[in-house]
Amino acid sequence: MADTVSFLVDPLPVDASPEFLEASFREIEPGSGALAVNDLAPHRGDGIFETLAVIDGHVQEVGPHLARLANSARLTELPEPNPEQWRLVIRRAAERVPAEGEFALKIALSRGVDPGTTPTGWVHVTPGADFAAARERGIRVVSLDRGVARGAGERAPWLLLGAKTLSYAANMAAIREAKRRGADDALFVSSDGFVLEGPTSSLIARLGDEFVTTPPAAGILHGTTQRSIFAHLEAQGRAVGYRDLTLDELRRADAAWLVSSVRMAAPIAELDGAPLPVDADETAALNAYLLSPRD
Amino acid sequence: MADTVSFLVDPLPVDASPEFLEASFREIEPGSGALAVNDLAPHRGDGIFETLAVIDGHVQEVGPHLARLANSARLTELPEPNPEQWRLVIRRAAERVPAEGEFALKIALSRGVDPGTTPTGWVHVTPGADFAAARERGIRVVSLDRGVARGAGERAPWLLLGAKTLSYAANMAAIREAKRRGADDALFVSSDGFVLEGPTSSLIARLGDEFVTTPPAAGILHGTTQRSIFAHLEAQGRAVGYRDLTLDELRRADAAWLVSSVRMAAPIAELDGAPLPVDADETAALNAYLLSPRD
Numbered sequence: 001m002a003d004t005v006s007f008l009v010d011p012l013p014v015d016a017s018p019e020f021l022e023a024s025f026r027e028i029e030p031g032s033g034a035l036a037v038n039d040l041a042p043h044r045g046d047g048i049f050e051t052l053a054v055i056d057g058h059v060q061e062v063g064p065h066l067a068r069l070a071n072s073a074r075l076t077e078l079p080e081p082n083p084e085q086w087r088l089v090i091r092r093a094a095e096r097v098p099a100e101g102e103f104a105l106k107i108a109l110s111r112g113v114d115p116g117t118t119p120t121g122w123v124h125v126t127p128g129a130d131f132a133a134a135r136e137r138g139i140r141v142v143s144l145d146r147g148v149a150r151g152a153g154e155r156a157p158w159l160l161l162g163a164k165t166l167s168y169a170a171n172m173a174a175i176r177e178a179k180r181r182g183a184d185d186a187l188f189v190s191s192d193g194f195v196l197e198g199p200t201s202s203l204i205a206r207l208g209d210e211f212v213t214t215p216p217a218a219g220i221l222h223g224t225t226q227r228s229i230f231a232h233l234e235a236q237g238r239a240v241g242y243r244d245l246t247l248d249e250l251r252r253a254d255a256a257w258l259v260s261s262v263r264m265a266a267p268i269a270e271l272d273g274a275p276l277p278v279d280a281d282e283t284a285a286l287n288a289y290l291l292s293p294r295d
Numbered sequence: 296m297a298d299t300v301s302f303l304v305d306p307l308p309v310d311a312s313p314e315f316l317e318a319s320f321r322e323i324e325p326g327s328g329a330l331a332v333n334d335l336a337p338h339r340g341d342g343i344f345e346t347l348a349v350i351d352g353h354v355q356e357v358g359p360h361l362a363r364l365a366n367s368a369r370l371t372e373l374p375e376p377n378p379e380q381w382r383l384v385i386r387r388a389a390e391r392v393p394a395e396g397e398f399a400l401k402i403a404l405s406r407g408v409d410p411g412t413t414p415t416g417w418v419h420v421t422p423g424a425d426f427a428a429a430r431e432r433g434i435r436v437v438s439l440d441r442g443v444a445r446g447a448g449e450r451a452p453w454l455l456l457g458a459k460t461l462s463y464a465a466n467m468a469a470i471r472e473a474k475r476r477g478a479d480d481a482l483f484v485s486s487d488g489f490v491l492e493g494p495t496s497s498l499i500a501r502l503g504d505e506f507v508t509t510p511p512a513a514g515i516l517h518g519t520t521q522r523s524i525f526a527h528l529e530a531q532g533r534a535v536g537y538r539d540l541t542l543d544e545l546r547r548a549d550a551a552w553l554v555s556s557v558r559m560a561a562p563i564a565e566l567d568g569a570p571l572p573v574d575a576d577e578t579a580a581l582n583a584y585l586l587s588p589r590d
Contacts, residue, residue, distance in 0.1 A: 006332050031408060034328040035337050037301050037417040042330050042405065045340025045462040076464065077471060110337065113326060114421075122332040126409075147447040147454045147514075149486060156440040158468040158481075167340040167462030169371065173453040176372060186453075191444060191486075219442075 004030040005096040009089055009121030011109055012082040025089045027096070030124070039120055040111040045167030047110030047120075048072035050224075052090065053261050054125065057099035058293045059090055060261065064224045065107075068164065073109065075163040079119055081109055093123045102128030104262045108166065131263045135287050138269030138278045139184040139258065143247055144174050146188035146196055146219075150244060153219035161219040171199035185258055187271070194218060194244045201260035202226035205245060205253040206279065215242040225259040225290065232289050255279040257286070264290040299325040300391040304384055304416030306404055307377040320384045322391070325419070334415055335406040340462030342405030342415075343367035345519075347385065348556050349420065352394035353588045354385055355556065359519045360402075363459065368404065370458040374414055376404055388418045397423030399557045403461060426558045430582050433564030433573045434479040434553065438542055439469050441483035441491055441514075445539060448514035456514040466494035480553055482566070489513060489539045496555035497521035500540060500548040501574065510537040520554040520585065527584050550574040552581070559585040 009025040016024075028034055040046040050065040066083045073080055086107060097103050103125050110120040153161030160167075178186040187203060188196040195203055196214055202223030204213050211233055216222040230240045250256060255277055256268040265286040267278040304320040311319075323329050335341040345360040361378045368375055381402060392398050398420050405415040448456030455462075473481040482498060483491040490498055491509055497518030499508050506528055511517040525535045545551060550572050551563040560581040562573045 008328075008332070028332075030333070031331045032328070033303075033330060034332050035330045035334075036326045037303070037323075037329050037403070038325070038419050038421070039330075039337065040467075041337035042334065042342070042403070042417075042461060043401075043419075044467055045460075045464045046467050047337070047464075076468065106338075108332070108337070122337075124333050124338075126333070144453060145447070145451040147443040147451050147456075149442070149444075152440070152442040152486065156442050158439060158465060158472045159442045160465050160468050161442075163464075165340075165464040166337060167460075167464035169340045169342075169458075169460040169462035170453060170455050172335075172339055172341050173371065173455050177453045191447070 001098050002096055003127050005093050005125040006030045006034070007089055007093055007123040008034055009123065011079065011119040011121045012085045014080045014082050016082055016085070018084065021085050021088050024085055034122065035120065036113050038114045040114055040116050041108065041120065041166050043114055045165060045169070046116070047108055047166040048076055048078060048164055049106055049108040049166055050164060051261050052105045053128070054094050054097065054103035054105050055291055056101065057094065059094045059105060060294050061224055061228060062087060062090060063295060064227065068222070068224060069107070069109065072163040072165065075157065075160060076165060078109060078111060089123055093125050097125055104128050110166065128262055134184070134266040135264055135283070138267035140182070140270040141185050141187050141258065141268045142178050142181050142183040142272055143189045144177060144186045146190055148190060148219055149192045150190040150194045150218045154217055162216060162221060164221055174199045187258070189247050190218065193246050195247055195250050196220050198258045201258040203256065204229060204259055205250055205256040206282070207253055210239040210241055212241050212243050212245060215244065218244060223259060225261050225264070228294060229259060229286060255282060257283070296393050297391055298422050300388050300420040301325045301329070302384055302388055302418040303329050304418065306374065306414045306416045307380045309375050309377050311377055311380070313379065316380050316383050319380055329417065330415065331408050333409045335409055335411050336403065336415065336461050338409055340460060340464070341411070342403055342461040343371055343373060343459055344401055344403040344461055345459060346556050347400045348423070349389050349392065349398035349400050350586055350588070351396065352389065354389045354400060355589050356519055356523060357382060357385060358590060359522065363517070363519060364402070364404065367458040367460065370452065370455060371460060373404060373406060384418050388420050392420055399423050405461065423557055429479070429558055429561040430578070433562035435477070435565040436480050436482050436553065436563045437473045437476050437478045437567055438484045439472060439481045441485055443485060443514055444487045445485040445489045445513045449512055457511060457516060459516055469494045482553070484542055485513065488541050490542055490545050491515050493553045496553040496558070498551065499524060499554055500545055500551040501577070502548055505534040505536055507536050507538050507540060510539065513539060518554060520556050520559070523589060524554060524581060550577060552578070
């Protein structure tokens with residue numbers, strides 16, 4: 001058992017024979033030198049990733065995360081990931097951490113060493129931070145201009161707005177800016193005034209009885225946690241919908257959350273310094289669902 | 296002597312004693328495992344870089360590149376790079392490759408292993424590609440929407456548009472899109488129709504007797520090669536200026552180039568399928584200057 005675990009992966013083609021799976025990855029010492037400096041991940045941020053939650057030994061939503069990894073690969077023209085290989089590596093990595101508690105399991109696929117003919121892959125598992133306060137009392141959020149107009153991703157697919165790439169420098173800068181302003185997280189807004197997503201999360205707002213989130217066509221990453229929550233709410237007969245919301249509409253919402261795989265549902269308690277209602281019961285129900293075993 | 300050389304660097308603070316410089320870096324086997332998978336460069340594209348040309352043993356424009364690296368560090372809130380350390384590593388790396396021919400020397404500074412308390416650095420030198428055709432006959436360029444309006448970088452500094460970060464996935468996707476369209480390179484255009492820069496180059500256009508380039512405030516990286524060319528042209532009494540140009544104005548230019556540290560001045564022979572005049576004499580003069588030793 002270890003709290004932090006790393007694996008290096010030689011990504012296999014989708015049609016690889018199953019006999020090659022076990023020998024296609026190996027555990028490495030966390031923090032040890034593993035990637036070449038001219039690998040296109042450190043060189044160019046040129047790769048894709050997913051972060052999965054491991055809750056008491058269960059890896060959440062492996063299928064949806066691998067489906068999105070495959071979509072990111074398609075958008076960035078990387079070879080299609082072999083789902084059986086990644087399922088196996090994910091299982092092996094999750095088995096190496098304690099069977100109790102929360103962990104964040106990141107899988108990544110890079111274009112490989114320059115010029116990028118052979119992809120590189122890795123898995124890195126770390127203990128989850130303590131998100132109790134964020135999940136209960138909520139978070140303070142500031143809205144930040146994302147610079148792009150709603151729908152830019154469809155007009156300009158090379159911007160990769162719908163792919164989960166390793167190029168997150170601006171997302172990290174947005175979180176630093178939010179902290180500088182005394183907040184916990186950021187919410188990106190399109191240059192034409194529509195709310196988009198957080199730097200590492202999706203937005204869900206409740207307006208009356210309806211749960212609303214940003215349409216992926218607006219130019220965002222389609223959230224696996226948001227999809228999981230919407231499927232859960234729909235199964236309960238609740239109303240859910242994809243709709244563009246302005247920042248003013250969000251300010252009048254009855255409740256709102258930034259949702260993500262590891263922090264789960266964090267209610268927005270404050271938006272740009274003004275309080276937003278926190279629905280404690282709804283939030284607790286959402287996080288109870290998100291923390292339950294999901295596939 | 297080797298054609299490809301890598302160094303790992305422990306970035307020193309600016310006030311480090313000179314006695315620590317020599318022991319602060321070491322040569323490593325190119326392509327060997329060097330960076331941890333949870334270093335924030337591969338993890339998040341969270342770092343900065345510069346690419347310098349080495350021409351017949353002379354490293355071009357070390358000072359301007361280190362000045363821009365320091366500016367990128369400021370914009371991304373990385374520790375200020377120690378210029379003496381980087382000068383020494385650059386010199387040592389350049390001494391390891393043959394004293395004849397062209398090489399590309401990349402220096403990079405990452406936020407370090409997650410959570411990023413201690414930066415990581417590296418240098419990687421590779422032989423320059425053969426750019427003779429691009430420098431003489433020119434390149435075919437397609438214009439691609441950059442998604443952001445002119446000036447977005449000043450309104451939203453967290454977009455890091457003026458920093459040379461390791462998050463280049465979209466830049467690489469734009470070059471792939473250009474190649475898919477049968478071109479050699481891309482030219483980003485703002486969502487409001489102004490020409491910006493190439494994914495890895497700056498634009499210079501000649502309109503009549505004046506050389507014009509995009510103002511950095513438009514939301515671009517200020518090019519070291521563009522600045523070097525402008526200083527050279529000004530010293531010759533030529534007219535140079537920073538001015539916003541629309542794509543239509545560029546189409547009517549008397550000549551235009553994409554300029555960068557390693558490919559140097561590549562005349563745009565074709566823009567979106569329509570020919571653009573190539574000024575062979577001016578281009579040859581520019582490249583002769585760029586290939587001469589510059590500090």
